[in-house]
Structures are given as C-alpha cells and as structure tokens.
Amino acid sequence: MILTQCPACAAPLPPRAAKQCSRCKTRYCGPACQVQHWKAGHDKLCRKIRKSGGAEQYHANTKYAEAVAVAAEACAEDTKGQTCYICTEAVHWKTKEGLVRGCACRGTAGVAHVSCLAEQVRILCDEAAENHLDMSPRWVRWHTCSLCEQSYHGVVFCAMGWACWKTYAGRAENNKARMSAMTVLGSALCAEDQEGALRVREAELAMLRYHDSPEEYLLIAQGNLANSYQRLGRAEAALNMYRDVYSGRLRIFGEEHRDTLMAANNYANFLIELQHYAEAKSLLRKLAPAAQRVLGESEQLKFVLRMIYARALYMAPRATADDLREAVKILTETARAARRVLGGAHPRALAIEESLRESRAALSACEASAA
Incomplete structure (x- = not known):
C-alpha cells in the first residue's frame, strides 16, 4: 500500500499486519491510535472513505485532486x-480544472486537461x-506525450502519476497494471516529493518480493529505489544498489540492451557525484x-549518457586539455x-546547456594557465 504511515501518529506501518478500520480499511500502528483517530474526527470521514472505495482509493483521489490543481496553476500562464x-x-x-502542458510541445500543441489525458490512456489500456x-505502447502515455513523444516533467508528471495510481489502486496487489502504476507514481513524485517517492518505492519493492516477482521487475524497483536514496543523500545504500542493478542487468540482458544502458547511466552518474571520475x-x-x-538519435537516454561521459572528462581534477576539448x-x-x-x-536540455557552460x-581556464 502507498499509505505507509499511521494517520494518528505518523509512525511507519507494518507491511501487512497493521490494525485497520473494519469499515473503510484505514490502517493504524495499533488499537490506541485507531481509537484516538476515531475521536479526532475519523468517525465523520469513515463512511465517505468507504464509499470512495476504501482508504487507499480515497487517499489516491485526494492526492490526485491536489496535484491537478497545482499543475494547472503552474501552467496557467503558458496555456492562457x-x-x-x-x-x-x-x-x-x-x-x-485548468489546462496543463509539461512536455516538449510548443505553440498551441500539447495543451490538455490532466483528466482528459488520464481518461484517454485508461481507455487505450x-x-x-x-x-x-x-x-x-499504450502504457507509456502515462508518462510520455503522444504528440511530441517526450516525457512529462515537473508538476504535470506528478499529476499524471497520481492519475495513474488513482486509476489502478483498487485492483489486487499482484495485478500487473497496479504494480506498474506504483512504478509510475514513484517516478512522478521524484521531482516534487522525494520522501513520498521513497515511501512508494520501498512499498513497491516489498510488494514485489512478497509476490515472488521475476528478477527483472525487482531490478527495476531496486534501480528506482537507489535513485531515491541518492536524492536523499543516502550515498552508501545508493551506490551498492546501483552497482547491483547494473551487474544484474548486464548478466540478464548483456551490454547491447536499453535497460543495461539505463542502469549504467544511473551508476555512472552517481560515481561522478561521489567524484569517482575515472571509474x-x-x-x-x-x-x-x-x-x-x-x-x-532523439532518445533522451542517449543525450544523458553523452552528458555524463562529458562530465566525467571535464570535472576530473587532473583533466587534460584534450579531455576538456573532447567534453566541449x-x-x-x-x-x-x-x-x-x-x-x-526542457529540464534535460537546460542541464546539458549548463554542463556545456561549465566545460x-x-x-578556457586550462588554456589560460598553459599560456
């Protein structure tokens, strides 16, 4: 479940043995918190939560509505x-709701309501x-624009992530669409809510392990979790997991596979963050x-791999003039x-431009020193 904290005391909930409301399935860390929450107002919400499909669905609906409002407000000027x-x-x-646009579309293209985008993908799936x-090919539209074929980003992606989870949250835990929706939500939260993304990804990995999912699925979840560890400054946990994911994908898929290259990208990027430039x-x-x-030629991963390789060249303390020229x-x-x-x-294009300025x-500094 995405609801991983007790609503009364905010303590982490046990994965499966948590105390829960018999009516709406809201979970608690114990009977005392359930009683406290009931007295604090849960008695007035219980029926509404149950009518919405239970605690998880009610929470998904609420977070979705909040995310859509934020996205529409952020895009108001662009879509006016x-x-x-x-x-x-x-x-x-x-x-x-208002309009959004969070992809690579320009001009009048790509402007839509999150509700319309979500309904369109749901029907196709x-x-x-x-x-x-x-x-x-249909599922990717939860995170990729069908017009420009580039990823959503920022608050628009966050809203689409909640839309995806809201659509499939009520299905059985081992339902493939529900599992995939959890992956989309974790990725969507990364830009806006790192702690939230971490909770989603930890819950996803625990769920996959409980259901004895294939190693390929576990590697995807571990790679996403490593990304959250990195963003939250948990360096040792992130490095070990990135290394394990890359080794696992290399063993299963070989070098010439997109998943292996993605794992290498994440591993190398974190090595640079730790200043392990040569590696x-x-x-x-x-x-x-x-x-x-x-x-x-138009894949974002190719852009990112080239950018990270260039960073490994120009950021190294002993970078030669040839290294710097190659990076530029x-x-x-x-x-x-x-x-x-x-x-x-686009954030990716801006990051590459920033790296170009740095290189x-x-x-220039190297050439001036040599002169």
Whole structure:
C-alpha cells in the first residue's frame, strides 16, 4: 500500500499486519491510535472513505485532486487563451480544472486537461487488455506525450502519476497494471516529493518480493529505489544498489540492451557525484559503442549518457586539455540535438546547456594557465 504511515501518529506501518478500520480499511500502528483517530474526527470521514472505495482509493483521489490543481496553476500562464486538444474546452466540463502542458510541445500543441489525458490512456489500456494486445505502447502515455513523444516533467508528471495510481489502486496487489502504476507514481513524485517517492518505492519493492516477482521487475524497483536514496543523500545504500542493478542487468540482458544502458547511466552518474571520475569514464567509454547502436538519435537516454561521459572528462581534477576539448565537443553537439528534440525549456536540455557552460569555462581556464 502507498499509505505507509499511521494517520494518528505518523509512525511507519507494518507491511501487512497493521490494525485497520473494519469499515473503510484505514490502517493504524495499533488499537490506541485507531481509537484516538476515531475521536479526532475519523468517525465523520469513515463512511465517505468507504464509499470512495476504501482508504487507499480515497487517499489516491485526494492526492490526485491536489496535484491537478497545482499543475494547472503552474501552467496557467503558458496555456492562457488555449483549449484542450482532446475535449476542445478551456475549462474541464466536469472537474472544472485548468489546462496543463509539461512536455516538449510548443505553440498551441500539447495543451490538455490532466483528466482528459488520464481518461484517454485508461481507455487505450483497457482496450488492449480486452483484446489481448501489447500494453506497452499504450502504457507509456502515462508518462510520455503522444504528440511530441517526450516525457512529462515537473508538476504535470506528478499529476499524471497520481492519475495513474488513482486509476489502478483498487485492483489486487499482484495485478500487473497496479504494480506498474506504483512504478509510475514513484517516478512522478521524484521531482516534487522525494520522501513520498521513497515511501512508494520501498512499498513497491516489498510488494514485489512478497509476490515472488521475476528478477527483472525487482531490478527495476531496486534501480528506482537507489535513485531515491541518492536524492536523499543516502550515498552508501545508493551506490551498492546501483552497482547491483547494473551487474544484474548486464548478466540478464548483456551490454547491447536499453535497460543495461539505463542502469549504467544511473551508476555512472552517481560515481561522478561521489567524484569517482575515472571509474565513471571507464564504464561509459566501454558502453559508448553499444549506446550508439541501440539508442535512436532523439532518445533522451542517449543525450544523458553523452552528458555524463562529458562530465566525467571535464570535472576530473587532473583533466587534460584534450579531455576538456573532447567534453566541449560532445556537449556542443548534444546541446544542439537536445534543443531540437526537447525544446530549450526542457529540464534535460537546460542541464546539458549548463554542463556545456561549465566545460567551456574549464577549457578556457586550462588554456589560460598553459599560456
């Protein structure tokens, strides 16, 4: 469950043996907290929570509504005077929510209501399930725009994450769509709520282990959890998990697989954060030919791998002039491609531009010192 804290005292809940309300299934760390919460007002909410589908569904609905309001407010200036490309209305007829756009679309493209985007994906996924079709090309629309084919980001992705979880939270724990929805939510929360993302990802890994899920699923969950550890400053836990995930994917998939390259990207990025530049450079240089063959020219992962390799070159304390020139060349080409594909305002494009400025400054300083 995503609800991992007692609503009365905020203590961590036991994974499966928690005390719960017999009516609405709200969980508590013990009988005392249940009584306290009832007296504090739960008696007035209990029926409403039960009617919504239980504590988990009620919580998902509430967080979704909050996230949509935040996203619409953040996008208000960008979407002013425009209409949803799905329902063609400025204000949603039912929810009264405003418009959002959190992808690489520009101009009048990509503007929509979160509710419309979520409903569109839900219908596509339901049709695929009913007709026994491959769900993957449809499922990616929970986190990727169908128009520009680039990822949602920021508060819009956060809202889509809650929309996905809200849609599937009521299903059985071992339901594939529910498991995947938990993954989407954890990724979506990363930019806005690191502690929340950590709780989701820990719950996801515990659930997968309980249901004896395949190793591939466990590796995905471990990689996501390592990312949360990194963002929260838990360096040792993050490094060990990144290393294990990369080794596991290399063993299962081999070098020329997108999942292996993704794991290498995460591992190398954290090595750079820990200032292990030589190790990161060696890893990425070894995988560069595979990335060139496997990844398309417009894939974000290819941009990121090149950016991280360049950082390993120019950030090293003993970087040579040749290293710095190579880094500037790589980042100049990558920045140009990222602007074309993602747009200049995309966080990924901005990060590459920042790295380009840093590498140029490092090269200038090196050349001035030599002169």
